[in-house]
Amino acid sequence: AMLKDIFMGNMSHSLRTPLNAIIGFSDLLMTMDDTALPPEERQNLLQLINKNGLDLLHMINELLSLSDIEGQSQLFQREVTDVDAEMRQFAAEMRTQLHEGVTLELEEPVEGMRALLDKKLLKVVTMHLLDNAVQHTKEGKITLTYYVKEGGMYVEVKDTGDGLPEKLKNNIFGLLSDRNTYTHDESQENPGLGLSVCKAIIDRCNGKIGVRDNTEDGRGTIFWYWTPTEILN
Numbered sequence: 477a478m479l480k481d482i483f484m485g486n487m488s489h490s491l492r493t494p495l496n497a498i499i500g501f502s503d504l505l506m507t508m509d510d511t512a513l514p515p516e517e518r519q520n521l522l523q524l525i526n527k528n529g530l531d532l533l534h535m536i537n538e539l540l541s542l543s544d545i546e547g548q549s550q551l552f553q554r555e556v557t558d559v560d561a562e563m564r565q566f567a568a569e570m571r572t573q574l575h576e577g578v579t580l581e582l583e584e585p586v587e588g589m590r591a592l593l594d595k596k597l598l599k600v601v602t603m604h605l606l607d608n609a610v611q612h613t614k615e616g617k618i619t620l621t622y623y624v625k626e627g628g629m630y631v632e633v634k635d636t637g638d639g640l641p642e643k644l645k646n647n648i649f650g651l652l653s654d655r656n657t658y659t660h661d662e663s664q665e666n667p668g669l670g671l672s673v674c675k676a677i678i679d680r681c682n683g684k685i686g687v688r689d690n691t692e693d694g695r696g697t698i699f700w701y702w703t704p705t706e707i708l709n
Contacts, residue, residue, distance in 0.1 A: 490535055494528035501525045534607075553596075556708065559589040559622065559629070562598060567620055570606045575614050580606075583621040591629060592706040597681070601674045605633040605699045608671070613637035613696065628683070629705040636696040639689065648687055649675040678703060 501521045505513075513521075567582045574580060602620070609618045616636030623630055640648065649671055678685040683703030690696035 491532065494532045494535075497528040498525050498532070501528075554592045554594050554706075557591055557593050557595055557598070559591050559593075559598075560584055562595065563602070563620060563622060566599065566602050566606060570603070570610055570618075573607075573610050574618075575610070577615055578610075578613050579617045580610075581617060581619045583619060585623040587709065589622070589624065589629070590708040592708060593629070593703075597677050601677055601685075601701060602631060602633075604671065604674050605631075605701075608699065609633050609635035609637060609697070616693070616696070624707050625702060627705075628703050629707065630700065630702045632698060632700040634690055634692070634696065634698045636690065636693045639695060640687065640697050645687075649685065674701070 501524050505518070505521055505525075563582060563584065567580055571580050606618070606620065613635045614637065618636075619632075619634045621632045621634070675685055678701050681703045683701055685699075685701040687697060687699045690698050
């Protein structure tokens with residue numbers, strides 16, 4: 477329950493912000509005469525309503541995935557999984573959301589991979605990291621790589637995006653470990669929600685999750701996770 481309490485504390489603020497925007501801007505549009513606002517101002521308000529609506533949807537999706545994880549009965553239903561097929565599917569889904577000019581590449585292990593794992597958890601964590609990369613990458617490319625390592629599966633999402641804000645570097649997953657370390661800054665797009673869900677899952681799988689600067693490309697970020705996984709081939 478602690479996970480959910482901390483998450484909800486941060487969430488209530490984060491949900492209120494876009495909701496206030498949606499209600500405020502739509503009120504404005506409804507009360508003003510059509511001719512009172514120049515068309516481009518009007519368009520601008522509509523775009524803001526739309527963007528805040530999407531932000532809200534995004535956060536609600538994260539909340540739902542968290543409550544799925546918290547209901548432990550569904551957790552760790554491991555099944556034989558064609559990891560290549562799953563990863564291709566994730567990449568295909570995310571390609572529809574890339575900023576213009578950005579590419580998403582998938583680097584598969586040479587011999588293909590089948591493993592015993594919980595497909596839903598694989599999806600929640602991998603898609604969160606991809607989604608994070610997509611949101612913060614306006615040019616260049618995102619690369620999803622996975623392979624067998626030390627008796628488990630290692631997955632990495634590399635991007636050439638904005639990079640990690642300095643003040644979040646040491647504590648990007650810290651939302652869960654200490655109620656006071658995660659402060660919401662209006663100007664900083666909220667990075668903590670999806671990542672906290674990922675950390676909760678990986679911790680329960682006895683895995684590791686981390687982040688570092690993408691020094692290979694000289695810009696951007698690399699998020700990675702490793703979980704002990706029974707590899708079948």
